[in-house]
Amino acid sequence: MAKKIISEKVERFTESVIREMTRLAQMHDALNLAQGFPDFPAPQEIKEAACRAIQDDINQYAITWGSKSFRNAIAAKTRSYLGLEIDPEREITVTCGSTEAMIATLMAVINPGDEVVIFEPFYENYGPDAILSGATPRYVTLHPPDWSFDPGELEAAFNDRTKAIIINTPNNPTGKVFSRDELGFIAGLCIKWNALAVTDEIYEHILYDGATHCAIATLEGMRDRTITINGMSKTYSVTGWRVGYAIAPPHLTEAIRKVHDFLTVGAAAPLQEAGAHALSFPASYYKELARAYQSRRDLLLEGLAGTDFRCIIPRGAYYIMTDISAFGAGDDVRFTRYLIQDVGVAVVPGSSFFSNPLLGANYVRFCFCKRGETLHAATERLRKISRPKAGQSR
Numbered sequence: 014m015a016k017k018i019i020s021e022k023v024e025r026f027t028e029s030v031i032r033e034m035t036r037l038a039q040m041h042d043a044l045n046l047a048q049g050f051p052d053f054p055a056p057q058e059i060k061e062a063a064c065r066a067i068q069d070d071i072n073q074y075a076i077t078w079g080s081k082s083f084r085n086a087i088a089a090k091t092r093s094y095l096g097l098e099i100d101p102e103r104e105i106t107v108t109c110g111s112t113e114a115m116i117a118t119l120m121a122v123i124n125p126g127d128e129v130v131i132f133e134p135f136y137e138n139y140g141p142d143a144i145l146s147g148a149t150p151r152y153v154t155l156h157p158p159d160w161s162f163d164p165g166e167l168e169a170a171f172n173d174r175t176k177a178i179i180i181n182t183p184n185n186p187t188g189k190v191f192s193r194d195e196l197g198f199i200a201g202l203c204i205k206w207n208a209l210a211v212t213d214e215i216y217e218h219i220l221y222d223g224a225t226h227c228a229i230a231t232l233e234g235m236r237d238r239t240i241t242i243n244g245m246s247k248t249y250s251v252t253g254w255r256v257g258y259a260i261a262p263p264h265l266t267e268a269i270r271k272v273h274d275f276l277t278v279g280a281a282a283p284l285q286e287a288g289a290h291a292l293s294f295p296a297s298y299y300k301e302l303a304r305a306y307q308s309r310r311d312l313l314l315e316g317l318a319g320t321d322f323r324c325i326i327p328r329g330a331y332y333i334m335t336d337i338s339a340f341g342a343g344d345d346v347r348f349t350r351y352l353i354q355d356v357g358v359a360v361v362p363g364s365s366f367f368s369n370p371l372l373g374a375n376y377v378r379f380c381f382c383k384r385g386e387t388l389h390a391a392t393e394r395l396r397k398i399s400r401p402k403a404g405q406s407r
């Protein structure tokens with residue numbers, strides 16, 4: 014029998030559509046409201062801290078699971094923001110972005126036959142993460158407009174084989190912020206079925222209209238079965254630094270550190286030093302971050318008001334899912350190409366966030382982590398699309 018050159022696992026997923034949209038945006042000179050990264054500078058203090066660390070010769074490997082100063086800063090910030098006491102020596106793994114934290118966590122705990130519950134729509138990476146780690150995904154629907162789940166459906170997704178549930182709150186792409194009650198219900202199922210909660214909380218500070226962040230690790234019975242994933246990218250506007258971390262009880266951290274060590278050895282040492290500085294910012298920094306994002310969100314919502322993009326208002330994170338059915342397109346991927354090539358605005362097709370692409374065919378996702386002028390220019394272009402014209406050119 015002929016040898017298969019490419020891994021069967023790898024053949025089961027495509028390259029990232031989110032990142033492909035950025036390349037297309039560059040190719041067509043479109044405004045990029047696709048991939049979630051800021052087009053404004055990171056805080057001056059952090060940039061200086063990073064330059065200083067390089068000048069101070071912090072240019073060799075840090076301890077594989079993270080420099081002591083950064084882990085101490087993570088523990089201190091987690092204590093003050095979430096009220097969680099974590100041991101920086103035994104419960105933190107610093108990784109190359111939260112992306113690595115997620116895959117290293119899954120690789121550390123999944124065995125053949127294990128199932129992982131994933132809310133759908135979901136951040137694109139979780140699909141390939143499940144495949145690469147060998148987990149069988151069980152999808153549970155989040156229903157618009159509030160993206161609530163049906164407790165019966167969630168309950169039915171758990172069984173003896175359930176190893177973990179992946180939570181992402183505040184949520185990408187929906188902007189849902191899971192309530193304490195919802196997380197309590199999820200916690201009950203994790204405890205009943207002896208399952209882990211793997212929770213991606215990278216948007217923890219990006220909250221609107223008085224929404225509050227609840228970390229499932231703080232709920233009763235969850236501390237020892239939760240892996241909390243986070244990173245610097247979104248909170249400090251440094252998505253290209255690739256500095257993330259996983260917080261987990263010692264027995265899980267030990268396993269995650271082993272995987273992490275052989276995957277990447279470690280995250281950039283000088284950037285971890287800058288991270289230690291960033292994570293000691295006062296509470297006012299996070300308040301201002303949320304305020305600034307709320308005004309960017311409102312700018313985009315206002316700009317899209319009166320167009321055929323029906324916005325589902327997010328309560329957290331920095332994306333807006335829009336229903337595009339009024340355009341009569343029925344094909345989110347073609348519609349996105351039209352937006353990039355003819356209108357000059359890049360978005361992410363909704364199907365990237367669903368296991369069955371048809372479920373996302375009537376959505377596109379906008380991100381608004383952009384300067385006011387970028388958002389203005391984008392909505393000016395989008396407001397020119399008239400329904401019949403968009404329909405015809407499709």
Ligand code: GLN
Binds near residue numbers: 047048049050112185
């Ligand atoms: N989280 C961002 C998004 O969804 C980008 C993530 C990435 O490309 N690594 O657009």
